[in-house]
Amino acid sequence: MDKAILVGIILPQNNQIDIDNHLSELSLLAETAEIAVLGEITQKLVKVNPAFFVGKGKASQVIEQAKVLDANLIIFDEELSPAQIKNYHKLAKDIKVIDRSALILDIFKKHAKTREAKTQVELAFCQYLLPRLTRQWTHLERQMGGVGTRAGMGETQIEIDRRLIRDKISKLKLDLKKIEIERTTQSQKRKREFRVALVGYTNAGKSTLFNSLTGNNVFVQDQLFATLDTTVRKLKINKTHQVLISDTVGFIRKLPHNLVASFRSTLKELLEADLILIVLDASSVIIDDHLDTIKRVLTDLGADDIPKSLVLNKIDRVQEELELKRLRNKFSDAIFISALHHLRLDDVRDHIIDKIESDFEIFDLKIPYHKGKTISQLQGQVEILESVYGDEEIFLKIKGRKDTVEKILG
Ligand SMILES: Nc1nc2c(ncn2[C@@H]2O[C@H](COP(=O)(O)OP(=O)(O)OP(=O)(O)O)[C@@H](O)[C@H]2O)c(=O)[nH]1
Numbered sequence: 220m221d222k223a224i225l226v227g228i229i230l231p232q233n234n235q236i237d238i239d240n241h242l243s244e245l246s247l248l249a250e251t252a253e254i255a256v257l258g259e260i261t262q263k264l265v266k267v268n269p270a271f272f273v274g275k276g277k278a279s280q281v282i283e284q285a286k287v288l289d290a291n292l293i294i295f296d297e298e299l300s301p302a303q304i305k306n307y308h309k310l311a312k313d314i315k316v317i318d319r320s321a322l323i324l325d326i327f328k329k330h331a332k333t334r335e336a337k338t339q340v341e342l343a344f345c346q347y348l349l350p351r352l353t354r355q356w357t358h359l360e361r362q363m364g365g366v367g368t369r370a371g372m373g374e375t376q377i378e379i380d381r382r383l384i385r386d387k388i389s390k391l392k393l394d395l396k397k398i399e400i401e402r403t404t405q406s407q408k409r410k411r412e413f414r415v416a417l418v419g420y421t422n423a424g425k426s427t428l429f430n431s432l433t434g435n436n437v438f439v440q441d442q443l444f445a446t447l448d449t450t451v452r453k454l455k456i457n458k459t460h461q462v463l464i465s466d467t468v469g470f471i472r473k474l475p476h477n478l479v480a481s482f483r484s485t486l487k488e489l490l491e492a493d494l495i496l497i498v499l500d501a502s503s504v505i506i507d508d509h510l511d512t513i514k515r516v517l518t519d520l521g522a523d524d525i526p527k528s529l530v531l532n533k534i535d536r537v538q539e540e541l542e543l544k545r546l547r548n549k550f551s552d553a554i555f556i557s558a559l560h561h562l563r564l565d566d567v568r569d570h571i572i573d574k575i576e577s578d579f580e581i582f583d584l585k586i587p588y589h590k591g592k593t594i595s596q597l598q599g600q601v602e603i604l605e606s607v608y609g610d611e612e613i614f615l616k617i618k619g620r621k622d623t624v625e626k627i628l629g
């Protein structure tokens with residue numbers, strides 16, 4: 220098992236509390252990657268040093284500290300440039316120095332199960348690796364496996380490896396395109412249904428909520444990035460309403476840019492949603508940070524125009540009455556639930572119904588009896604409020620989406 224020390228940087232715009240919270244998240248990431256955390260170091264910094272991120276003196280000190288604790292890994296909470304990584308490898312010798320992005324990529328790589336997720340992670344990984352390929356890049360070499368990197372290779376070998384990785388990137392991009400086409404064909408078949416997408420920070424309880432609502436059995440785990448795929452299921456809310464609900468990969472602060480780009484096809488489902496439910500962990504002390512991150516990624520993906528509602532999950536873990544009150548004031552429009560304990564799930568269902576019906580209209584129709592097909596389609600697809608049987612026609616008062624009704628009437 221790898222043993223690591225974590226390094227957090229306090230820049231002028233941050234404070235100690237932020238950094239402590241960020242480091243506990245980094246620690247959770249390390250745990251998820253099966254790395255033991257032996258210690259944490261924080262360092263105040265006015266300006267980023269181009270060579271080592273921190274000053275050279277501090278860099279050497281961090282490495283010394285790692286040696287004393289018998290750690291073989293140093294993990295920075297910030298993204299290190301390829302040059303900084305190279306410098307650290309020269310300075311640190313046997314101790315590997317990686318950044319937050321490498322750690323997240325490592326977890327994604329371990330958790331990817333489907334062909335799509337594996338291809339996406341591999342692509343992000345190759346793109347991350349390419350500018351960072353050095354002779355001492357042992358940590359990543361180990362993970363690259365098949366690409367042909369190996370310890371102690373010469374410069375020529377590095378050139379060959381670069382070319383191999385470039386080829387691999389082109390191939391992976393092509394594979395992803397094919398997978399995406401398959402996905403588009405699938406999703407076109409479901410075009411007319413109302414879609415709800417569960418979106419949120421990793422570990423907020425999206426999959427738990429998905430399972431509680433649908434009776435499904437998506438993988439739930441108290442670890443980061445348990446879910447890397449998108450699952451879509453039909454959810455019958457009541458007699459007249461049925462939606463398609465999706466569960467997908469979670470977000471995190473500073474999600475590597477390559478990963479977001481590669482996961483675009485997985486995240487596409489949420490761009491087709493009629494309603495996005497943002498699931499938040501109400502018991503987290505940095506719920507605002509989480510919400511900021513989610514909003515930023517959603518904007519990045521182009522989901523600004525989709526209606527969004529907040530769901531505050533894990534309220535069973537908010538013990539203090541005062542704290543619950545504070546949250547209720549702050550997020551006054553949110554739905555408060557516990558997905559795990561099935562608390563107030565009806566509020567989620569009712570909310571979805573409200574949203575579906577928000578663009579419903581009432582229609583008074585007269586349909587001749589010989590149009591039996593139209594009548595049965597209406598009965599199956601919209602809510603019938605009243606029906607009066609005349610001599611030659613049936614009078615219907617119905618409630619439904621205008622485009623649905625127009626399509627049935629032809
Ligand atoms: N106490 C409590 N725990 C919950 C609740 N909902 C989910 N959890 C727990 O939170 C952890 C994460 O749940 P998941 O459903 O896997 O979370 P997720 O958002 O799908 O996470 P990723 O797929 O990893 O991004 C699990 O240990 C769940 O049992 C809740 O309402 N209360």
Ligand SMILES: [Mg+2]
Binds near residue numbers: 427446467
């Ligand atoms: Mg999940």
